[in-house]
Amino acid sequence: VRVALVGAGTMGTVHAEAWRRLPGVELVAILARDPSPLPGRLGVAAVSSWEELLAHGPELVDVCVPTDLHPAFVLRAAAAGLHVVVEKPLALRLEDGRAMIAACAAAGVRLFVAHVVRFFPEYARARELVRAGAVGRVGVVRTFRGGGPPRGVDDWFADPARSGGPVLDLLIHDFDWLRWTLGEVRRVFCRVADGRHAIATLRCADGAIAEVTGSWAHPAGFHTAFEVAGSEGLLAHDSRRAAPLTLSLRRPADGGGGTAVPAAVAAQDPYTRELAHFLACLRDGGEPLVTAADALAALAVALAASASARSGLPCAPEVTEP
Amino acid sequence: VTPLPVGILGAAHPHAAAYAACLGRIPGARLVAVADPDPARGAPLAARHGARYVRDDDELLRQPLAAVIVCSENARHAGQVMAAAAAGRHVLCEKPLATDLADARRMLAACRRHGVQLQTAFPVRYHPAVAAARAAVAAGRVGRVLAMRGSNRGRMPGLWFADPALAGGGAVIDHTVHVVDLMRWFTGAEVAEVYAEVDTRFHDLAVDDAAVLSLRFTDGTIASHDPSWSRPAAFPTWGDVALEVVGSEGVLHVEPMAQHLDHYSERAGRLVHAAWGDDWDPLMVQDFVDAVATGRPVAVTGEDGLRALEVAIAAYRSAAGGRPVRLPLPDYAPP
Numbered sequence: 195v196r197v198a199l200v201g202a203g204t205m206g207t208v209h210a211e212a213w214r215r216l217p218g219v220e221l222v223a224i225l226a227r228d229p230s231p232l233p234g235r236l237g238v239a240a241v242s243s244w245e246e247l248l249a250h251g252p253e254l255v256d257v258c259v260p261t262d263l264h265p266a267f268v269l270r271a272a273a274a275g276l277h278v279v280v281e282k283p284l285a286l287r288l289e290d291g292r293a294m295i296a297a298c299a300a301a302g303v304r305l306f307v308a309h310v311v312r313f314f315p316e317y318a319r320a321r322e323l324v325r326a327g328a329v330g331r332v333g334v335v336r337t338f339r340g341g342g343p344p345r346g347v348d349d350w351f352a353d354p355a356r357s358g359g360p361v362l363d364l365l366i367h368d369f370d371w372l373r374w375t376l377g378e379v380r381r382v383f384c385r386v387a388d389g390r391h392a393i394a395t396l397r398c399a400d401g402a403i404a405e406v407t408g409s410w411a412h413p414a415g416f417h418t419a420f421e422v423a424g425s426e427g428l429l430a431h432d433s434r435r436a437a438p439l440t441l442s443l444r445r446p447a448d449g450g451g452g453t454a455v456p457a458a459v460a461a462q463d464p465y466t467r468e469l470a471h472f473l474a475c476l477r478d479g480g481e482p483l484v485t486a487a488d489a490l491a492a493l494a495v496a497l498a499a500s501a502s503a504r505s506g507l508p509c510a511p512e513v514t515e516p
Numbered sequence: 517v518t519p520l521p522v523g524i525l526g527a528a529h530p531h532a533a534a535y536a537a538c539l540g541r542i543p544g545a546r547l548v549a550v551a552d553p554d555p556a557r558g559a560p561l562a563a564r565h566g567a568r569y570v571r572d573d574d575e576l577l578r579q580p581l582a583a584v585i586v587c588s589e590n591a592r593h594a595g596q597v598m599a600a601a602a603a604g605r606h607v608l609c610e611k612p613l614a615t616d617l618a619d620a621r622r623m624l625a626a627c628r629r630h631g632v633q634l635q636t637a638f639p640v641r642y643h644p645a646v647a648a649a650r651a652a653v654a655a656g657r658v659g660r661v662l663a664m665r666g667s668n669r670g671r672m673p674g675l676w677f678a679d680p681a682l683a684g685g686g687a688v689i690d691h692t693v694h695v696v697d698l699m700r701w702f703t704g705a706e707v708a709e710v711y712a713e714v715d716t717r718f719h720d721l722a723v724d725d726a727a728v729l730s731l732r733f734t735d736g737t738i739a740s741h742d743p744s745w746s747r748p749a750a751f752p753t754w755g756d757v758a759l760e761v762v763g764s765e766g767v768l769h770v771e772p773m774a775q776h777l778d779h780y781s782e783r784a785g786r787l788v789h790a791a792w793g794d795d796w797d798p799l800m801v802q803d804f805v806d807a808v809a810t811g812r813p814v815a816v817t818g819e820d821g822l823r824a825l826e827v828a829i830a831a832y833r834s835a836a837g838g839r840p841v842r843l844p845l846p847d848y849a850p851p
Contacts, residue, residue, distance in 0.1 A: 333717030333726035334744045338665075383711045383730055383840070385738040387662035391762055393740045395713055395730045403713040405728040405740050411662060411762050423669075423726075423746035425718045506840060508711070 195473060198223045198252035198276075199238075200267050202230035203347055205281050206258035209308075210236055212466040213256070216473060223250040228347065248274060254476065256469075257281060260350040261357055265290040268305070272297040277304045279472055283366050284489040286358050288497060288512060291490045298486070306472040306482055307489035311367045312374060313464040313471070316431050320422060321375040323429060330426025332376060332402040337368040340409030341416030343390065351410075352389070360392040361503065362496045364408030368420075369394075369499075370484065370492035375422075376402050378491075383508040384499035387411075394499045490514045519546040520809050523581045525573060525596045526588025527552040527561050528676060529610050531637070531797070535585050536565050538801035545805040551576035552588075577603040583808045585637075585801075586610060589682040590689070594619035597634065601626040606633045606808045608801070611693045612828060613821030615684025617847045620825055624818045635804050635814035636821030638697045640757055640772070642799035646698065649759070649770035653702045658763025661703055664739035665762075666695035670755030672745040678721045686723025688714055688831050691743030691755075693824035696731075697816070698759050700823060705735040707827050707843050714835035718746055729831050730840075752778075753789040772796070822848075 197213050199206055202224055210232060213221045224233040224240055225247045233240035241247045244267075247255075254277040257267045265285050271278045278298060284307050285291040298305035311317050324332060343352070344363075350356040357363045361384060373379060376398045384394040390410040397403060419432040438459050462470070475482045491514045498511040522545050524532055532550070539547040549568040552558030562569035570576050573596055576584070583606040586596050594614050600607050607627065613636050614620040627634040640646055653661065668691040676682040677690060700706065709732040717726035725745040732738055747755050758771040775793030800816075807814045826848050834841040 331717060333715075334728060334742060334746050336728075336742060381838075383713075385730055385732060387736070387738045387762075388764070391663045391738075393663065393665070393730060393738055395711060395728050395740065397713050401715060401717065403715060403717070403726055403728050405730075405742065407665060407740065409663075409762060411764070412767050414767065423718070423744065423748075426748070428746065428748050428751065506709075508838065508840075 195254055195476065196220050196222045196250070196252045197254045197256055198225065198247050198250060199256045199258065200225045200247070201258035202226035202232040203258065207232055208465050209256050209258055209469065210238070212463070212469045215466050216470055219473065222252050223247050244270060252276060254279065260346060261286055261362070262355065265294055268294045269297050272301040272303055275301055275303060277476055279306045279308060279469065282307055282309045282370075282489065283358065283362050283493050283496065284486065285493065286362065288490065288494060288514065291493055295486045295490065304476055305486045306475070307484060307486055308468060309367065309370045309484045309489060309492065310464050310468050311371050312484050313468040315460060315464070316436065317371055320420065320429050320431065321371070324375050324422055324424075328427055329422055329424030329429055332400070332422060332424045334423045335372065335376070335402060335404040335421065337371070337404070337420040338407045338409075339364050339368060339418045340407070340412045342413050343410045354389060358496070358500065359386065359389055360408045360410055361386065361394070361499045362493075364410070365392055365394055365406050365499060366492050366496040368406045368408070369495040370488065372396065372398065372404055372406070373488065373491060373495070374484075376400060376404075379495045379511055381508045381510050382495060382499045382502055384503040386503045392499070392503070487515050517544070520544055520582045520805050521546055521548045521580055522805070523548055523576050523579060523584045523605075524550045524561070525576060525584045525586045525600060526592060527557045528589045529587040531610055532585075532587035533561055534797045535587065535801055536561055536567075538798040540565050541798060542802050542805055544809055545801070548581055549576050549579050573599060577605065581605050583607065583804070589676050590684050591615045591682050594623050597623040598626040601630040601632050601634075604630060604632060608635045608637055608804045609818075609821065610637045611821060612684070612689050612825050613818065614825060615689070617822070617826060617829060617845065620822045624822060627818060633807065633814045634818035635807070636816050636818060636824075637800065638694060638816050638820065638824075639796040639800040640694050640698060641701060641816060642796045642803065643772040644794055645770050645772045649761070649768055650702050652768055653761055653763075657766065658761055658768050659765030661735075661737050661761055661763050663737060663762040664699050664702070665760040666699060666739065666741035667756055667758040668692070668695045669742055669744050669746050671747045671749065671751065672719050672721070672725060678723050680723050683723065685828065685832060686716070686721060687725045687743050687745040688712070688727045688729075689828045691745070692729060692741060692828040692831060693821070694757060695741050695743075695759060696824045696827045697820055699731070699733070699739055700820070702759070702761060703733055703735060703737055705733040705737060706823065707830075708732050708734045709840050709842050710827055710830035710834050711840040712831035712834045714831060718744070727831065727835075729827070731827070750786050752787040753791070
């Protein structure tokens with residue numbers, strides 16, 4: 195499969211490296227607005243325009259640009275008859291998300307949305323246990339996801355008109371995992387502090403209560419945690435206590451920078467696993483673990499949370515499919 | 517100096533035994549008598565500490581006491597605190613201060629009218645880690661406080677705690693007040709708005725056992741709190757108390773119960789936390805006794821108890837109405 199990548203930022207780099215690990219994939223071009231070391235490092239053609247990208251004959255386009263640019267690139271790819279992988283969130287507005295899904299369907303191309311948390315083994319395992327009844331009836335779920343402020347090109351994360359803020363960029367991961375694990379969200383109430391720390395309180399359709407916190411104000415570094423309390427048990431995870439490998443250096447090799455991407459220690463990292471899964475779905479026509487409809491539904495929950503934060507009232511997510 | 521004579525008014529709450537033991541260890545105080553309508557509950561406790569057991573509250577208040585510790589069921593606090601105040605006894609009252617705001621207000625008024633002090637039993641404030649955390653926040657170490665995240669989860673306590681008439685509610689009234697007190701103490705701000713999801717999900721009870729509270733403070737700080745009775749019997753200890761403070765310049769996490777050994781017990785068949793940190797109960801009882809003995813104001817007041825109770829009550833009202841609730845509540849009257 196010939197893959198072209200749009201965007202050479204943090205997620206573009208992660209995806210480019212993952213594509214390179216997958217057999218049967220040829221990364222044919224990387225479209226970057228600004229000069230980037232990534233194409234040169236990977237020995238991939240650097241292109242600076244969509245037309246140039248098309249000239250490399252890709253079959254699939256992987257869209258890893260700031261969220262506000264997702265719709266335009268996905269619609270272009272669909273119009274060109276190319277399959278699409280797009281970073282989460284799908285879009286910043288439901289109407290954009292619907293248009294993207296409709297355009298891909300009309301063009302007969304696949305649309306895969308990179309809700310990577312479903313490919314993190316700790317989240318997948320917890321979901322599997324919860325659904326097998328390991329904690330009985332779920333009462334209260336609490337999740338945390340956060341770290342320092344993400345750094346992107348033009349500081350786009352800090353602009354809510356481009357990233358949707360922590361609710362659309364960060365909390366949406368856990369909203370998707372909650373839907374996947376417990377089913378639909380009935381209502382959400384949300385507060386946001388200083389545009390960089392968000393607390394959402396949710397009620398799921400089955401009655402479970404959830405609190406989802408996402409933060410760009412945790413300077414100690416990116417980490418995730420969740421707890422699922424039920425009538426017959428309690429499941430807890432904290433990435434800070436789950437490191438199978440630590441390395442303490444007298445002189446840190448790297449001062450840090452960019453957007454925090456969780457370090458995974460696994461035979462196949464979650465990003466590679468995710469893209470390999472999308473590739474398999476593309477080849478065999480199967481349904482992905484996370485569908486575009488799921489991405490749209492998670493977006494609806496995140497938009498309801500944002501609306502709640504603005505109105506100060508609880509909000510029911512828009513129903514995005516029958 | 518003669519030790520301060522103290523009585524225990526009501527032994528329904530398990531803390532009665534803990535506070536009695538504290539009084540036995542404090543040089544400046546002496547447990548004189550224990551009153552409880554149930555001799556099976558009150559008599560052994562009194563006997564263990566060489567104190568007199570009385571069935572009747574009035575009989576206890578006729579003893580020459582300087583102060584009483586009220587450890588009855590939540591719904592009985594109000595009557596007992598008002599009786600103690602009328603008898604001129606200073607009061608340390610178990611939390612929650614009362615089961616409704618009108619009762620709590622009457623308790624504060626009675627203590628004021630009779631010139632006695634009323635302290636609410638919020639012992640968590642006395643743990644050195646918590647005191648140090650408060651000092652760090654007050655000194656601006658985390659910058660401007662943006663948000664807080666509290667936890668005070670426990671096992672289902674059983675006894676009368678799940679009887680709505682005696683407890684005034686379930687997990688929310690039981691486990692909201694400690695951490696809300698810390699949040700108020702850390703920020704110096706009051707809760708301005710409460711939204712809550714409240715339900716009964718873990719046990720077959722007539723009261724709530726599952727909840728999440730979302731708070732906004734008068735200074736703009738936002739917070740969440742989980743007061744659920746969500747710890748299974750297999751959990752290594754009774755529960756937890758934790759508070760994370762997210763500021764513009766950093767994050768502080770305080771969890772006094774982190775001071776424990778991991779005990780993998782064959783006998784228990786599970787992991788058990790063996791706590792080794794400072795016990796906050798004697799620190800609180802000592803401070804109350806010192807305040808009464810010296811006449812200085814108590815460190816944690818009846819108003820602190822009333823404010824925390826108001827948040828729990830607001831959580832119930834928010835859940836019932838499906839909307840955020842503004843504070844002060846209409847039936848809250850500042851002392």
